[in-house]
Amino acid sequence: xxxxxxxxxxxxxxxxxxxxxxxxxAERIRLxxxxxxxxxxxxQLAAMADYxxxxxxxxEWHDPxxxxxxxxxVIAELRPQVADAxxxxxxxxxxxxxxxxxxxxxxxQVVVVDDGTATLEFAAQLAAGERLRRWHGRSFGPVRAxxxxxxxxxxxxxxxxxxxxxxxxxxxxxxxxxxxxAWTRHRFGQVRTRPGVDVIGxxxxxTGVVRPGAYLDAVAALAIDGSAGRYFAHRRESAEKLDRIxxxxxxxxxxxxxxxxxxxRRTPVAARLASFPSSVGYTLPLVLAGSxxxxxxxxxxxxxxxxxxxxxxxxxxxxxxxxxxTTARVAGRARVELATLT
Numbered sequence: 001x002x003x004x005x006x007x008x009x010x011x012x013x014x015x016x017x018x019x020x021x022x023x024x025x026a027e028r029i030r031l032x033x034x035x036x037x038x039x040x041x042x043x044q045l046a047a048m049a050d051y052x053x054x055x056x057x058x059x060e061w062h063d064p065x066x067x068x069x070x071x072x073x074v075i076a077e078l079r080p081q082v083a084d085a086x087x088x089x090x091x092x093x094x095x096x097x098x099x100x101x102x103x104x105x106x107x108x109q110v111v112v113v114d115d116g117t118a119t120l121e122f123a124a125q126l127a128a129g130e131r132l133r134r135w136h137g138r139s140f141g142p143v144r145a146x147x148x149x150x151x152x153x154x155x156x157x158x159x160x161x162x163x164x165x166x167x168x169x170x171x172x173x174x175x176x177x178x179x180x181x182a183w184t185r186h187r188f189g190q191v192r193t194r195p196g197v198d199v200i201g202x203x204x205x206x207t208g209v210v211r212p213g214a215y216l217d218a219v220a221a222l223a224i225d226g227s228a229g230r231y232f233a234h235r236r237e238s239a240e241k242l243d244r245i246x247x248x249x250x251x252x253x254x255x256x257x258x259x260x261x262x263x264x265r266r267t268p269v270a271a272r273l274a275s276f277p278s279s280v281g282y283t284l285p286l287v288l289a290g291s292x293x294x295x296x297x298x299x300x301x302x303x304x305x306x307x308x309x310x311x312x313x314x315x316x317x318x319x320x321x322x323x324x325x326t327t328a329r330v331a332g333r334a335r336v337e338l339a340t341l342t
Contacts, residue, residue, distance in 0.1 A: 003029040004081060005089035006098060008036060008115075010044035010235070010259045011279075012091025014184070015113035017052060019089060019163050021183035026055045029089075032078065033061045034097060040235040040255065047258045051187070064097060075100050083108075091115040093122050093155065094134050099147040105157040112162050116279045117320065119166045126155060127170030135316040165282050167323045180286045181261065188265035191291035196229045197222075199251060200260065200275035203236040204300070209313055214304040216244060222274040222298065223249045229270065230254050232263070261287045269293060276300065277320035297321065 003025055007013045013033070020026045031052055035042055049059045064074035075097075082088060083103035089111045092098055112122065121135045132148045132155075162168055162176050199222050204210040219231070231251040233242055242253050256263040261283050272294045273284065281297045288295075299321045305314060 002085050003087045003089065004085035005029055005031045006034060006078075006082070006101065007031065007045075007089075007091050008034045008095060008097070009041060009091060010048050011261075012113060012115045013045060013048040013052065014259050014261060015091065015115070015163065016089055017048070017055065017057075018179050018181060018183045019111065019113060020055065020057065021186075022163075022177075022179055026057050029057055031057050031059045033059065034074070035061060035063050035065070037065050038236070043257055044235060044259060048262075071097065071100075079103065087111065089113060092118055093151060094118060094132055094148075096144055096147055099132075099151040102151055102154045105153045108158050110155070110158040110160050112160070112164075114164050114166060114279070114283075117166065117282075117316075119162055119164045119168065120319075121316065123162060123166075123168045123171050123176075126160075135313055165286055166279075167282065180289070181283070184261055184265055184287060185289075188262065191265060191288055191293070192268040193271050193291060193293060194268045196270045197272045197274055198230045198232060198270035199223060200273055200278070200280050201231055201233045201237055201242075202276040202278055203234040204276060205241060206234075206236050206238065208306055209309055209317070210300065210304050211306050212241065216241075216248060218276070218298065218304065219245055219251070220249050223251055232256060232260060260284075264288065272296065274298065277317045281320060281323065 005016045007016055013031070016029075016031060020029055031049075033045055033049060035045055049061070052059050062074050062078075064071045079101050082101050085108070087109045090098055091113050092115045093112055112119065118134070122132070124130075125132055131145075132152055160175055162171070163179060164176065165179060165181070168176050199219060202210075202215075205212050205215050229252060231242075231245055231249070231253050233253055233255045235255075242255075245251060246253050258266075260280065264284065265287060269288065269291070271292070273280075274296045275281065276298050277300060281295070284293075284295055297320075300314075300317050302314075
């Protein structure tokens with residue numbers, strides 16, 4: 001039985017490892033890394049690929065984004081293998097490269113693993129019969145529109161299952177398999193805590209959703225009581241932005257070499273974490289379960305949004321805050337709460 005996994009981000013690779021752990025599939029999976037060009041993502045992918053190797057998973061590394069010819073070569077090489085796979089694992093159904101690799105619609109077994117909050121939007125669009133597009137995305141060009149429509153037909157006919165920790169709604173229970181980071185918790189042992197507050201960074205500025213100045217003010221407000229010590233940068237945050245945060249808030253900037261879910265299991269974590277709406281509101285309560293760590297998620301007020309941000313994007317971020325309220329009532333997790341800026 002051939003299992004083929006296509007990953008483009010460190011979080012996707014982590015969740016493939018979680019799927020392999022759940023299904024005892026390490027010996028029969030082939031893991032293909034379709035690497036981006038940005039250095040921080042490549043560093044984290046390489047580190048997670050090393051962990052995959054330790055689990056006896058066969059890993060291949062491709063660089064499809066170095067040139068158009070490289071993309072064409074990778075697509076030509078992998079597309080027949082994707083079509084022949086008994087089980088296909090994907091992390092980003094919105095990716096143009098992944099959509100180009102998908103075979104004709106059929107009855108293939110497909111598993112979509114988490115990649116940030118993309119799973120939530122994918123499930124919602126699937127249930128509503130909508131075209132596949134990112135929640136913060138702009139309009140498509142003609143090529144991407146064709147790929148998205150083709151991908152939509154593929155997922156409609158596939159034997160699809162989501163392997164997720166997200167609060168997915170609208171799909172039959174049989175299409176959703178939940179997990180609790182069993183591999184991560186087993187691999188990295190007990191959570192170690194330290195006093196103070198750590199701030200979890202966000203790429204909302206880089207995606208054009210939040211104004212840079214408003215974001216900096218919000219981070220400063222989270223650190224204002226003097227107990228905040230570290231700022232865990234998102235891998236997409238710019239160096240210039242991080243320099244401004246360090247200068248104006250005094251926070252120590254940490255650029256993890258692995259996904260945050262792994263970083264906070266293998267190094268000491270502050271007794272309180274402060275974050276903006278993101279996937280950490282779903283993942284960290286499970287990763288840090290039983291540790292007593294308190295996770296505060298700060299909603300995005302209207303005045304923080306950048307000009308031209310769609311109502312769709314605003315509603316999506318509001319939903320993340322609503323889900324935090326639900327998560328806070330789930331027993332056996334780290335404590336989560338919805339915070340407000342002062």
